[in-house]
Amino acid sequence: MRYIPNSPEERHEMLRGLGLGSAEQLFDSIPADIRLSEPLKTPAALSEIELLERFEAMGAKNAAARRPSFLGARAYSHYAPTIIDSLIQRSEFFTAYTPYQPEISQGTLQAIFEFQTLVCQLTGMDVANASMYDGSTAMAEAVLMAERVTRRSRVLVSGAVHPEYMQVAETYVAHAGIELQRAGFDDATGRTTIDESVALDTSVAALVVQSPNFFGCVEDLKALAEKAHAVGALLVVVVTESASFGILRSPGACGADIVVAEGQSFGVPVSFGGPYVGLFATRDKYARQIPGRLVGIAYDKEGRRGFVLTLATREQHIRREKATSNICTNEGLIALAATIYMTTLGRQGLQEVAVQCAQKAAYARRAIAALEGFSVPHSAPVFNEFVVRAPVEAKGLLQRLASEQHITGGLALAPYFPDRPNDFLVCVTETNKRGEIDALVEGLKEVWSLESGV
């Protein structure tokens, strides 16, 4: 095996030096009846050439990767500067581990410190951790943290939070004594509604809202923060499209107490759903309740500045079952990619990307809304995603659009909201050229006219 430095002869010599006659004897402490008597049924080794051929062939079967796409819904195709992938492939970054030994891990530690700072700046919060697995698990951890902070056990989650995020939260809190309750949303605006039916009262630990929400609508976070704070509950804001930070008022400025986000938009490929990176930020006063790793400044005896993992007494390796979370390994390399993205785009670029997304989405939304039979049902402002109501079932329409026009037109909402068979979610980013948007509009028109026989 070419990844093993010691040749079979060398290994034989090493065995002899240990007084062993065969490699099998290395495993004498394993009872014979549970040792494999036959080789694994795994196939024989492939060469590099054969391996690449196999994967290229499997990759080629993913037709959806090769055509224009208007899919979003918490995974977004954005421009990623070439230097990101080049830098994260440096051995020093991708083949290092958790910075347990700060003297020889300052590169990783400083990058995490920079990541934490950038996340604070974008979210408008005081303190951010070194990352979570993704946006969905970050939201679940925020729910658990809200219970720790408030000692209350009911959590209200907006009905316009991504349904799969809700499912993850349900799994996480199943045994935590927390009751999750869904608040509604307004059909006309597409925004969260808090009415008498959900009892936002002093038993509520947190109100969880997503903005832009699952339908793409931007929530009135200030008003929601006031409602939550009036009963002593925390406002948890979830962001699945981090490109929106470039233009939308930060959740921190609107009164959020915990902000969690999916950071995939920051230079990370959609890669069939992962690995992505969860952002987690909060107020200074809750810093000791944060889940996961934190990096802080420390000095050596000469007064030189460095960075260390800190406030570790919150964590599982010290507190064991009393830890703030069970998380250990997080998403270091993806957080680094996001850090390089935020640095390269920088102050100007993050704003420009956000404005381009919003402009192109507005262009697409106008054009689709003008199509005979199609409408955009929600009145609230949107960032780069919006719901379209088609004159026919969205699922079939999108299938025909894919097979006949070679465009992935968006996401049918029926699997999440069975009462909305004709609705689908369209996402436009700075990577969608005008020609693609025009082709989408034309394609919808054509497929519909064929279906309706007009």
Added chain:
Amino acid sequence: MKATPHITQNEGLIFERSQTGRRGYRLPALDVEETALDELLPAELRRDDYLEGLPELSEPDVVRHFTRISTWNYNIDLGLYPLGSCTMKYNSRLNEKVARIAGFAALHPLAPEEDSQGALEVMYELQQHLAEITGLSGISLQPAAGAHGEMTGVMMIRAFLDARDGAPEAGKSPARNVMLIPDSAHGTNPASAHLSGFTVKTIRSTSEGLTDLGHLRELCSSGDVAGLMLTNPNTCGTFERNIQEICRIIHDAGGLVYMDGANMNALVGVARPGDMGVDVIHLNLHKTFSTPHGGGGPGSGPCCCTSELEPFLPVPRVVLEGERYRLDSERPQSIGRVKAFFGNFGMHLRALAYILTHGNDGLREATEAAVLNARFIAHGLSDTYDQPFNSPPMHEVLFTDKRQTRKGVHTLDIAKRLIDYGFHPMTIYFPLIVQGAMLIEPTESVGRAELQQFIDAMKEIAREATEDPNLVLNAPHTTRIGRLDEAAAARKPVLRWRPSEKTATA
């Protein structure tokens, strides 16, 4: 000595490098008719800080910054990285290339199933291989890391027991609520058990570093045991040779056995957890199957279980129907989703590439080489350092600082001095039950000469600890910065840069 001081000593934070007006990107010009900003989004919903404080840098600024700070990291490509229970093995470039094939990297997770067949095939095939390797047929690739896989596994145990014994009445705890965990276990085990609603009880280890069967039987007699979380080989580097008996005791008591797969690099191709009586296990693809550790993730922690537990795995499942792969969410007994989408797919690709590159005999060869390397170190250092247990180690070997403490030198000092010899230190002070623990896992990815260099360095440090303890106590001497005051950092935590902060001399 391998380490050298180097030239990039003074790279500040990116915020300190920033210069107003610099740019590191260019977007195509907007190609649609522009809408007035106020019409797009009303002013009260827009930021009014114009992202003040975010960096402004040219592309070379960014490349130099990250390249410079990267040189302050030790890494596997540089040499032996013997963190015990972390399996820091070689990360092949080929696997990186595979993960970047456009047909995978540019594939949206919500794309129609019929147009994502290749990706589903990758996941399905990886599942088949992991089932063969573990001897457990039910697999979910959804968990994003080891601790996430643990949480998934113990939640499945909870769901299985509730289905078998009847769920408790609302507001009451289930009758079987105790998760047994050895005192040598990784901290994520009790944390995951707690998150899943279990009460943790700790099992003692014997003087051999093995699970104390007497204590286990005693704890099992109370009738409230839901299960056991066991790492095997355990964190003392020893195979739990009574594993079948341990599983029998737990099963007879009505519980299930969860195995932490952190140390599977000792077993692949040699023995299978499913054949030992284990009910559910998580694997760390970033350990055993060489997906890069990335400075602390992304990991991937698939859960593998018996057919009895399979209905409880997270949804969606990847299934094969005829010749089509499909995502199946119709599993009423499932614990639900543990993460959006299907797991860290990029890691699934790399792990599959690892398995196919090794083939059946390569997988076993890697295991043999890993255990042999650990044995070689154990043999080389047994005269110099105290070994708390006599049993022959598997893929990692445990020593203590007992002999060195006489001169005031402790495990931390030995670890720091190793840095001066050009090595990343081993895992220290873990397992917690062994005072001054040093847990060394060389993996199969290191050659004989370098193992010998490591042994020589450790022996040299032991000599220094006797003859010149101050040299060791003040180590490292060759790094850019010295030991950092972590206690002060935790007392007054500074967790982010702020514009007011003075540029310190670093």
